[in-house]
Amino acid sequence: MIEVIKAGMFSTIQDLGRFGYRKYGVPVSGAMDKISAGLANALLDNDSNDAVMEITMSGPKLRFTKETLIAISGANMQPMLNGNSILNNKVTAIAAGDILEFGKLINGLRCYLAVLGGFKTPICLESRSFYKNITIANQIKAGDSLLFQPAYNISSKKGYLKSVQFLFESIDIEVFKGPEYDKFSSKEIKKILDANLTISNHNNRMGYRLNEHIITHNKSMLTSPVLPGTVQITPNGNLVILMQDAQTTGGYPRIFQLTKKSMSIVAQKKTGDNLNFKLVHQL
């Protein structure tokens, strides 16, 4: 078990997501940066759908009551075990009573804490991903006890993966054409693709709104399904990138759709960070 001593800014439990319920309007949820979440799980030979802790901006203080192995990937938040620095992307052995805490955010925005066998918080609609009104909690808080798989066989894993630096450095966000792409003129598209864009302070697990208003339009459409990674453009020109907790339907033109890799890159961006959209073609 893990006892939460301090919560940090915003931490949740996430697996790959909640599938099969979008038809009832349930967001898919799941880890925002699937590349980093996948790395943390892979280091421990976990299943890719095993639940990890997604830690945003500042980390929690956690006490382990049982021995296990952990791996942390994604943003560097200066993790410390019993006061000593430990590395991201490396398997660390944990003894009963160990305390894990985090320091300052060095790069990126989200890091992922995986435990051997995954977190065993309650499953709701076939997923452990936290989402308000579906799971009991929508973030971890001080005093919580989080279950994880008891480790029967801790073999000393020496796994170490180099960090995936492009996640924190790339500003090129690859996009496919979205369903309404063809409703915009090539001039309008070019303006958006040429623009240097920045992340506004309206950014969370539901979506990232960008600061710039490059074009306005008066294209209307009926409400239609949307996906995480969809870029919507409102009539007054707000560009919004939908993220994992986005609603399942939307009424604004869907101009682009991010590649899965680019969704991980965006998930590591925070208020004020730059990005450019780069159009790629679907095979």
Added chain:
Amino acid sequence: MLKKFNLKYKPYGENGILIEWPNIISKNILDNISLFVTKLELEKPKFIQEFNYVYSSLLIIYNSKVINFQTIKTELESYYNSIKLSDNKAQTNCWEIPVCYDENFGIDLPEMCQTLNLTADKIIDLHSTGFYKVYGYGFLPGFLYLGGLPKAIHFPRKNIPRLHVFEGAVAIGGSQTGIYPQDSPGGWNIIGKTPIKLFDINNQKQLGIIQIGDLVKFKSVTISEFNFLSEQIEQRKYFLKKYEL
């Protein structure tokens, strides 16, 4: 003969395909999509992971490890072309949703009365007389897109959305009406409250009991009836009622 529409198939992300019918709100189009979905649910092709649809478009998420866009498009076209009128769904249900339009809940009724020059009773009457078609789920878990709001009570959304709309709020936004299944921010005008839980995670058997294509009818109830129903629902003694057409 079953009318077949000229459908557009568009790639949507790495493993999504969006199928578009003509971009209008129409019962015929909705029924046509429902027939297609019923066909797919019956045939259960292995490449489909999940789907959702609303108004005039259907999104299918597929397993891109076993099928590519061109192949799935061809497969789906042939499923669509093989639909027969006899594949029609057996039954369309009409569900009765009790609503208390009391001034304690219907906090935007006074403004609507003034602007529309209608009495509250008239607005309530107009809202609770007709039948509404369910055109899809979205926005929030359990939220229904309903068509059929009488023109006389169309009312623009608020310029500044409320940060907090209560669970069960029955509201009007432009030409649409709907029920907030959870507490949520929202810009629609609140005219009442239903005790019905449209998305109850503790009662998963009821998930999706109201199907796309079904009808909804609002029934005006007093505050004491509302309180009684709330208790019944809390104790799981109340079940959604079918309205006999």
